[in-house]
Amino acid sequence: MRLIRVAAAGLLLVSASVFAAEAAAPYTLLKGEWEQGGLLIGKxxxxxxxxxxxxxxxxxxxxxxxIGLDRDAKPEVELRITPPGGVAIVETHDVAKREWDxxxxxxxxxxxxxxxxxxxxxxxAEQVIIxxxxTRDTAIDDFATPFIWPAKGRISGVFGSQxxxxxxxxxxxxxxDVAVPVGTPLVAAAGGIVSLAEPDLYFTGGTVFIDHGHGLQSVMVHMSRLDVKVGDRIEQGQQVGLSGATGRVTGPHLHWGLYWFEQKVDAQKHTGPMPAN
Structure with a gap:
């Protein structure tokens, strides 16, 4: 459910008709759902x-x-939009709760x-680096590109489980988690700039963050080899390293995730079904 209010003269006025206000909503939602772990692209x-x-x-x-919604996002969130030369419109969105394993x-x-x-x-010390x-908030817009899987294989672990x-x-x-053997080539899910490249973090071993712009970053961990360094411009599909079993793991695999600033979002939902090998 979406409730829309219009700000006028410093007051928030609840519209008489939600449906009428919806028709005048000053943006279009291009992708995503208002749910825990959701990633929304709008225009x-x-x-x-x-x-x-x-x-x-x-x-x-x-x-x-x-916009990214954390795994544990609260039930209601607020989006405020002010069109050019217009008044502010404030939307309150219900966030669907998901069940976790x-x-x-x-x-x-x-x-x-x-x-x-x-x-x-x-x-x-490593948490400070991460x-x-x-916290990067760059103006590049690779976040709007449809993402691809960084590796193909059996999905052995899902977002949100505990x-x-x-x-x-x-x-x-x-x-x-994607079950792939050590040495599998890993590619960038979308273009961006490498914001972190660490070969030996305690929990995650070989770790690469790619900044896709506007606070959205992808992360690949447990890598056996890194082929990029901080500051490199990476294009979608470009190899960034090899999979491994580094860090605190019990076996080889790729752990791949998405973050919107500090919000943890579901990479699998944003990317879609795993393609056939």
Whole structure:
């Protein structure tokens, strides 16, 4: 459900007819759903001003913009649009709740539940590097390109799943796992600029972030080889490295994910079905 309000003289006025207001909505939703883990691509009139949950959004030259909804996005969110020369329109959107696969496992050796104390300082330092990369908000517009899969193979892990080990909830799975052997070529899902290229992070091993613009970044981890460096311009389909089993893993695979700033979104839904090999 979408409720539209019009801001006038500093007040928010609830429209008499939601349907009439919908017809005058100053943007078009090109892709995506208002649901947890969703990624939405829209198009407004060039020169419009938009904000989502208080965060100012960039618009491309042709008016395209992107919004990401976290795995645990709240039930209602607010989008504010001001067309060129017009008054602000505020939309409140219901966010559909999704059900996640949660597995409870007991009898796990403690060393597999929590990292040892001696690596906590390293982990904290690496998180700073990762967070810095995620805060990028560049004006490039590769985010609007239809994405391709960075590797083809059996999907062995899905977005949003979570394990509870010995009664302790662990971080949810924020990407999609593709079961491929070590040494499989990995390509860019869309064009962009490499914002992080680290060969040996504690949790994720060989890790590459690609900035697609407007806060949207893709991440490939557990790589055995990196063929790019920070600042490189990458085109869709270009090889960025090889798959592996580096970091904290139990076997070889590609973990691939999408982030919109700090929001974790479902890469599998944005890309579509896995193509046949």
């Amino acid at each position: 407004a009139a060039p020169g419009s001003k938009l904000s989502f949950e208080g965060q100012t959004l960039k618009l491309s030259d042709d008016g395209r913009f992107v 949660v597995q409870a496992l007991t009898g796990i050796e403690p060393k597999f539940v929590d990292p040892p104390a001696k690596v906590q300082k390293r982990i904290a 967070k810095r990369a995620r 394990r509870v080990l010995n009664g302790k909830p662990k971080s949810p799975h924020y990407g999609v």
